[in-house]
Amino acid sequence: MAVYTDISDEELDALLADYDVGEALAFKGIAEGVENSNFLLETTKGRFILTLYERRVKADELPYFLNLMTWLADRGFPSARPVADREGRVLKTVREKPAAMVEFLTGLSVRRPTVAHCREAGGGLARFHLAGDGYPGRRANDLGQPSWAPMFDRLGAAAEDLKPGLAATIAGDLAMLAKAWPGGLPSGTIHADLFPDNVFFREGRFAAAIDFYFACDDAYAYDLAVMLNAWCFEADGSFNLTAARALLAGYQEHRPLSAAEREALPVLAHGAAMRFFLTRLNDWFSTPTGALVRPKDPLEYERKLAVHRAGLDLLADA
Numbered sequence: 001m002a003v004y005t006d007i008s009d010e011e012l013d014a015l016l017a018d019y020d021v022g023e024a025l026a027f028k029g030i031a032e033g034v035e036n037s038n039f040l041l042e043t044t045k046g047r048f049i050l051t052l053y054e055r056r057v058k059a060d061e062l063p064y065f066l067n068l069m070t071w072l073a074d075r076g077f078p079s080a081r082p083v084a085d086r087e088g089r090v091l092k093t094v095r096e097k098p099a100a101m102v103e104f105l106t107g108l109s110v111r112r113p114t115v116a117h118c119r120e121a122g123g124g125l126a127r128f129h130l131a132g133d134g135y136p137g138r139r140a141n142d143l144g145q146p147s148w149a150p151m152f153d154r155l156g157a158a159a160e161d162l163k164p165g166l167a168a169t170i171a172g173d174l175a176m177l178a179k180a181w182p183g184g185l186p187s188g189t190i191h192a193d194l195f196p197d198n199v200f201f202r203e204g205r206f207a208a209a210i211d212f213y214f215a216c217d218d219a220y221a222y223d224l225a226v227m228l229n230a231w232c233f234e235a236d237g238s239f240n241l242t243a244a245r246a247l248l249a250g251y252q253e254h255r256p257l258s259a260a261e262r263e264a265l266p267v268l269a270h271g272a273a274m275r276f277f278l279t280r281l282n283d284w285f286s287t288p289t290g291a292l293v294r295p296k297d298p299l300e301y302e303r304k305l306a307v308h309r310a311g312l313d314l315l316a317d318a
């Protein structure tokens with residue numbers, strides 16, 4: 001349940017008085033999501049999402065994310081356009097927390113993506129990369145490869161708690177990744193978290209992407225690697241090569257990969273699995289029992305790491 005902060009009727013009225021969005025007809029908290037408090041607002045002029053930024057998102061980085069959403073929407077990419085108040089401000093404060101209102105997007109995310117969904121989503125990512133080209137905002141990837149070993153220095157005991165012997169295995173992965181991590185790949189603005197819950201479909205077609213709060217500058221192929229992990233594993237832990245090839249084919253319809261990007265994908269996918277394993281491991285042990293939001297399972301990503309460790313010929317003929 002991702003509503004950490006309640007908003008009273010009076011607070012909502014005071015906020016809406018700043019905007020030209022009409023009068024409130026309905027206002028309710030949204031259960032999905034883990035990072036921020038999200039509310040669906042229906043007014044006499046339309047539907048909107050109001051977000052209160054709660055924890056991981058740093059207030060001084062919000063202009064980067066909100067301007068990116070506007071940049072993408074201006075270029076025809078289906079991302080929610082932030083709504084400005086009467087004074088042209090998109091970033092507001094509610095209950096002493098940074099807040100913003102964005103357009104409501106229609107569409108549904110899927111829990112169990114099919115091969116056809118993977119193809120569509122791959123195309124959506126390429127469209128995101130192309131639309132983001134030239135975005136002047138800069139944000140280093142603070143969860144990129146150089147951050148993993150220092151993060152793990154604090155998490156060795158947690159890894160052992162999760163599974164005895166795991167700390168040494170992860171240390172081995174990290175050493176390999178530091179050595180093999182590719183440099184010089186085509187880079188730009190990446191989404192960095194395009195999981196199935198952040199993609200909307202309408203009638204089976206890619207309809208929109210949401211949740212840009214991990215976006216940053218990094219290799220485009222790394223973004224694809226994040227998706228290979230998030231979209232192409234079966235519930236039993238096996239990797240679905242057909243889904244992976246569909247995702248890559250969908251991507252390449254819009255932005256063909258270079259030979260260097262294709263060659264780098266297995267190590268990038270191994271690294272992308274490490275990134276989500278580490279943040280999940282951190283959250284697993286730092287979220288108090290009884291907290292509103294249940295942390296995501298690090299073991300899911302430990303299993304994905306094992307698949308990459310064993311070696312994947314992802315793309316032989318993709």
Ligand SMILES: Nc1ncnc2c1ncn2[C@@H]1O[C@H](COP(=O)(O)OP(=O)(O)O)[C@@H](O)[C@H]1O
Binds near residue numbers: 036105197
């Ligand atoms: N622009 C939007 N249009 C429609 N629904 C949205 C929009 N933004 C967010 N949502 C809804 O809110 C939920 C949580 O949003 P998300 O950005 O993933 O939150 P969090 O950052 O907390 O994980 C989504 O699963 C979706 O249902």
Ligand SMILES: N[C@@H](CCOP(=O)(O)O)C(=O)O
Binds near residue numbers: 035193195211279280
């Ligand atoms: N996708 C991440 C968690 C971030 O959650 P989101 O709701 O902001 O997409 C994970 O699966 O670990």
